[in-house]
Amino acid sequence: MKTVTVNIVTPDGPVYDSEVTMVIAKTTSGEIGVLAGHIPMVAPLAIGAVKLKKEDGSTELVAVSGGFIEVRPEKISILAPSAEAATDIDLTRAKEALTRAEGRIQKKQDSIDFQRAELALKRALNRINVREGNM
Incomplete structure (x- = not known):
């Protein structure tokens, strides 16, 4: 091929x-x-x-x-x-980022922070899934 x-x-x-x-x-x-x-x-x-x-x-x-x-x-x-x-993704760090993003989303202080937290959540989930091979 x-x-x-x-x-x-x-x-x-x-x-x-x-x-x-x-x-x-x-x-x-x-x-x-x-x-x-x-x-x-x-x-x-x-x-x-x-x-x-x-x-x-x-x-x-x-x-x-x-x-x-x-x-x-x-x-x-x-x-x-x-x-x-x-192979380069630090799983512990990615899970910590996920926890932080979830906490920010629960607070919902203002729309800008909420959007940033949502993006951070997506990035963290993506990194975890890629590291664990769940794609």
């Missing part, structure tokens, strides 16, 4: 750079699957996991907190505000 180069980059630097057979990502309009030779496109990403299928049949997961995916026939680039490979 043909492969395509995938780069996942954040403002802090590269997170992933390898050859894969398929990329599955959650965009703001739904989930997409991309193979080598796909027509060019750009799409905004939602908070979610990027699944990277390797030639040997294994799958790697990377948690992204939004951003964009740019697809070209020979290369896929993902630009995200933050991204972590499943």
